[in-house]
Amino acid sequence: MYRRQMLFFPKHDLSYVPGAHHHEFALPNGDTLGHERCATSAGLPLTKSESTDGRKKLPNGMLRMHRIMTEEELAQGKEPRWTELEIRGRNLSPFLWEMRCLTALFLYRNHLTRIPCEISKLENLTVLDLSENKLRSLPAELGDMISLCHLYLNGNQIRVLPYELGKLFRLQTLDLRSNPLSPEINKIYYEAGPQKLLRFLLDHLAINTTIPPDRQWIMIRHADPERPIATFTVLCYNVLCDKYATNSLYSYCPSWALNWEYRKAAILKEIRHYEADIITLQEVETEQFRCLFQPELEQIGYAGIFSPKSRAKTMGEEERKFVDGCAIFWKYDKFELEKEHLIEFTQVAIKKAPTSEKILNRVMPKDNIALCAVFKIRENVYANRQMTMAPSDNVVGNPLVVSTAHIHWDPEFCDVKLIQSMMLVQEINTLLDEISERYRITPHQIPVLICGDLNSLPESGVVEFLSKGAISREHPDLKEFRQDPCITRFSASDDPTVYTHGLRLDCAVDPNSMPFTNYTLEFKGVIDYIFSTPQSLARLGVLGPLSMEWVLANKIIGFPHAHVPSDHVPIMAQFAVIPTNHQRTQPIVHHYGNSHSSSFGAVGR
Numbered sequence: 001m002y003r004r005q006m007l008f009f010p011k012h013d014l015s016y017v018p019g020a021h022h023h024e025f026a027l028p029n030g031d032t033l034g035h036e037r038c039a040t041s042a043g044l045p046l047t048k049s050e051s052t053d054g055r056k057k058l059p060n061g062m063l064r065m066h067r068i069m070t071e072e073e074l075a076q077g078k079e080p081r082w083t084e085l086e087i088r089g090r091n092l093s094p095f096l097w098e099m100r101c102l103t104a105l106f107l108y109r110n111h112l113t114r115i116p117c118e119i120s121k122l123e124n125l126t127v128l129d130l131s132e133n134k135l136r137s138l139p140a141e142l143g144d145m146i147s148l149c150h151l152y153l154n155g156n157q158i159r160v161l162p163y164e165l166g167k168l169f170r171l172q173t174l175d176l177r178s179n180p181l182s183p184e185i186n187k188i189y190y191e192a193g194p195q196k197l198l199r200f201l202l203d204h205l206a207i208n209t210t211i212p213p214d215r216q217w218i219m220i221r222h223a224d225p226e227r228p229i230a231t232f233t234v235l236c237y238n239v240l241c242d243k244y245a246t247n248s249l250y251s252y253c254p255s256w257a258l259n260w261e262y263r264k265a266a267i268l269k270e271i272r273h274y275e276a277d278i279i280t281l282q283e284v285e286t287e288q289f290r291c292l293f294q295p296e297l298e299q300i301g302y303a304g305i306f307s308p309k310s311r312a313k314t315m316g317e318e319e320r321k322f323v324d325g326c327a328i329f330w331k332y333d334k335f336e337l338e339k340e341h342l343i344e345f346t347q348v349a350i351k352k353a354p355t356s357e358k359i360l361n362r363v364m365p366k367d368n369i370a371l372c373a374v375f376k377i378r379e380n381v382y383a384n385r386q387m388t389m390a391p392s393d394n395v396v397g398n399p400l401v402v403s404t405a406h407i408h409w410d411p412e413f414c415d416v417k418l419i420q421s422m423m424l425v426q427e428i429n430t431l432l433d434e435i436s437e438r439y440r441i442t443p444h445q446i447p448v449l450i451c452g453d454l455n456s457l458p459e460s461g462v463v464e465f466l467s468k469g470a471i472s473r474e475h476p477d478l479k480e481f482r483q484d485p486c487i488t489r490f491s492a493s494d495d496p497t498v499y500t501h502g503l504r505l506d507c508a509v510d511p512n513s514m515p516f517t518n519y520t521l522e523f524k525g526v527i528d529y530i531f532s533t534p535q536s537l538a539r540l541g542v543l544g545p546l547s548m549e550w551v552l553a554n555k556i557i558g559f560p561h562a563h564v565p566s567d568h569v570p571i572m573a574q575f576a577v578i579p580t581n582h583q584r585t586q587p588i589v590h591h592y593g594n595s596h597s598s599s600f601g602a603v604g605r
Contacts, residue, residue, distance in 0.1 A: 084127075097121045108132050108152070117141040131155050131175065143167040146252075146557065154178050161185060166202025169251035169521075174198065199247065203254045207562045209554045216544040218513075223540060223576060230381040230395045230577040231540065232334060235276035236404070236451040236530050237570035238518075239267050240560065241283040241324040250560060250567070252521055257562045264288070266565035268296055274543070274572055277381075279304075279329040280404035280451040286312065287321035297329050304329040307342045309406075310367035326371040326404045326452075335375040335400065341431055343370040343405075348423045356486040363416050370405035370424050370452065372431060377577065392581045398447075399435050400577070403428060405452035407462065415479040418461045418471070421454065422490035425466065425501040429492065445580045447536035448503065453518075453528050453568065458511035466505050466531055470498040505531040506539070508573040514545045518568050521558040530573050535583045543572035 069078065084104035087096070092107075097118040104127035112133040120141035125148055132155035143164025150173040158179040168174075174194035181189065188197045223229045242260040250258055257263070271279060279302070284293060289306040297304060308325035315323065330337070345368050353359040379396045405424055408416050428450070432443035439446075456462035461477030473483050473496070481487050491499040508530040517528035532539065546569050550556075559567045 092116070094118070100124060103127065105129070115139055115142075120144040123147060126150065128152070138162055138165070140164040144555065146170060149173070151175070159185075161197075161201060163201045163205040166198050166200070166205055167252065168198065169202075171198060199255065203256060205254065207254075207257075209556070209561075209563060210550075211563050212550045213547050215546055217541055218544045219541045221538060221540050221576075225384070228382050228384050228387040228389045228393070230377065231383065231574060232277040232381055232577075233274075233572060233574045234278040234280065234402070234449055234451065234530060235271070235274055235570050235572040236280045236453075236528055237267075237271070238282040238406075238453040238528060238566060238568035239284060240566040240568065241285050242288070243285070243322055243324070244283065245560065250520070250558065252558050253560050254562070258560055260288075263560065263565040264292060266563075268292075270565070270570065271297070272300065274570065276572055277331050277334050278402055278449075279327075280402065281327040281329070282404060282406040282453045283324045284327045285322055285324050289325075289327055293327060293329070301331050301333060302329040303332045303337065305337070305340045305371065305373060307369060307371050309369055310344045310346045326369060326406055328371060328373045328402060328404055330373070330375065330402075331380075334378050334380045336378055337373060338376050338399070339374040341372040341374070341427075343372065343403075343424060343427045345369065345420045345423050348427065349419075352423075352489045353486040356484075358480060358484065359419075359486055362413070363419050366408045366413070366416055366420070368406055368408050368420060370403050370427070372401060372403040372428065374431070374435060375400040375402065381577065393579045395577045395579055398577070398580075399439055401428065401431065401435070401446060401448045403448075403450050403452070405450065405454065407452065407454045407456065409455045414456075414461065414477040415481050417454070417456055418465060418475075418477050419481065419487065419490065421456075421462045421465055422487070422499065422501065424450070425503055426490050426492070429502050441580055443502070444504070444533070445536060445583060446533075447575075447577055448505075448533045449537070449575075450505065450531040451529070455527050457525050457527065463507070463511075463529070465499070465501070466529075467507055469504065470495075470500040472498055504533055504535060506534045508532050508539055508575075509542050509571045514571070515548055516545075516569070517571055519551070519559045519564075520567050528568060528571050530571060532573075532575060536578050536580075538576040538578055540574040540576055542574070543570070545569075 082099060082101055084106075085096075085099065085102055086106040087110065089110060092112070097116070098121070100122065101124065102122055103124050105122065105125055106127075106129040108129045108131040110133055112130070112135060115130065115135065115138065117139040118141075119139065123145060125145055127150045128145070128148060129150075129152040131152040135153070135156040135158055138153075138158065138161065140162040141164070143162065143166070146167060147170065148168050149170050151168065151171055152173070152175045154175040154177040156179050158176070159182050171194070174197070176185075176189055176194075185197065188200055223231060240263070242263075245258050245260070245263070247255060247258065279297075281293070284306060286306070286308045289304070294304050294306075304327055306325060306327040308320065308323040312320045312323040312325070328340075345366065346364050349359050349364040377395050377398050377400055381395070403424070405420075407420050410416075428448065429443065432446050432448070435446055436443045450466070454462055461471055461475050464475075465471040473487075475482070478484075478487070487499060488494070492502040493500045511526040514526050516524045517526050518524070546564075559569075
């Protein structure tokens with residue numbers, strides 16, 4: 001039974017509120033009445049119609065209680081809290097719409113014929129009872145009250161509902177009984193239920209939102225036009241797999257905008273728009289890679305590789321089609337694939353720590369993966385390749401390593417996220433050792449990009465470990481793995497105080513300038529990243545954020561949206577390859593925002 005403390009204004013217009021001590025006002029929830037009632041104890045009746053214990057059963061079946069402040073509480077200066085209000089009478093004062101603190105408003109049996117649109121100002125309301133009035137219509141602005149959980153409209157004269165009501169995705173109760181509903185609404189409400197009716201309204205709501213403005217390109221360094229320079233762009237994008245895009249998870253999004261047929265066209269349009277030289281994707285469904293992404297992108301000059309998550313190995317052929325995974329695409333006129341390497345964190349866990357019960361029980365069951373590609377750079381990376389250059393400045397034929405990773409999602413498993421990241425870097429280091437032998441260069445001279453949905457905020461242990469090159473063995477994100485000897489196997493050193501990795505990495509997109517990369521009702525933040533090796537890759541520019549002004553102006557509470565096809569937004573950066581003879585050794589430990597200088601004369605600030 002829903003139970004709340006109540007506020008009760010018997011037979012009065014709210015314009016009496018400023019009087020503060022009129023004897024007919026009741027302000028419970030630890031609240032004061034008029035001077036006649038202040039000395040009474042908790043639970044006494046406020047009107048003759050109430051029971052003697054202060055309880056009251058409403059027409060909608062809800063049971064509510066009030067409590068009256070004592071003289072002692074008043075003497076102590078305790079303030080009443082106005083969170084719920086009941087009004088009796090036929091007039092509503094405009095002052096009511098300024099009471100933003102209200103969470104419940106009871107206006108039943110008041111002979112009201114209309115509700116003003118200003119009611120939407122009460123954005124904290126979770127309960128609104130408009131039952132047994134004479135309402136014929138509802139304001140469209142009611143749909144902006146997205147905190148509403150219980151809406152009582154029974155016993156009115158309502159025929160049609162505004163489509164905006166479909167935006168009330170938190171509604172658990174929608175009572176429309178005893179209304180002369182139109183045949184269409186009546187059929188859906190009584191046969192399919194209130195939730196189906198809300199979904200129907202949302203799906204038929206016209207989208208008046210303007211398309212978001214183009215994201216601006218932010219230049220960090222400028223290439224010297226007088227010298228040839230090997231530049232390329234990389235894009236990282238979680239496209240939201242169809243099987244995860246459910247109505248229950250994204251209840252604020254119309255079904256048609258959540259449908260894969262609609263979203264896939266918008267995703268491909270976005271990818272074509274940015275035209276990155278390298279594209280790293282997460283949550284790509286196996287069948288969609290084969291039937292959609294690969295053939296569509298091949299037509300515009302891309303080749304690609306893909307691997308599903310580890311669970312696909314345990315499934316039949318038909319089930320395997322719907323397993324998501326990671327993909328890498330590249331313009332084949334600029335890069336040649338030399339080798340692909342799959343990192344299955346499950347297999348790494350078994351191989352590296354086969355006797356650790358904690359690893360086997362907590363890390364091994366998570367079937368996340370990372371996919372790596374070793375490219376050989378082609379001459380088309382030089383936009384001004386007709387210019388002459390010294391042989392030592394030419395990076396054609398040099399290797400480039402690109403990885404895309406999808407780290408475990410659950411916030412309760414921050415230890416697993418961190419260990420998966422340690423595995424990722426260790427596996428890349430092993431790959432670099434192989435490449436360095438073949439090319440006769442050191443591993444630190446090989447340019448590396450680590451892209452992915454890391455499901456970790458900028459202040460997390462994952463980002464600290466990747467960006468700083470080390471993390472304390474006592475870091476709270478390690479949970480029960482703190483000082484666990486099995487984790488030492490994923491560290492690049494035997495330092496007793498920290499776990500380390502051997503790469504030097506910079507975060508290409510500064511989280512301080514990007515308000516979010518993932519934007520849903522329940523979560524908004526930066527969890528997608530592009531990390532690069534600054535001694536071999538000079539960052540020239542990044543794609544700026546999606547306009548927050550557009551998001552707020554259109555009251556967008558989450559993605560996907562009609563104009564945003566995934567719950568993630570893509571991130572993108574441009575790099576220049578620094579020839580090995582221009583590279584300088586950089587310190588491993590560094591922080592966001594640091595600029596790494598280079599003797600490579602073709603790159604200026």
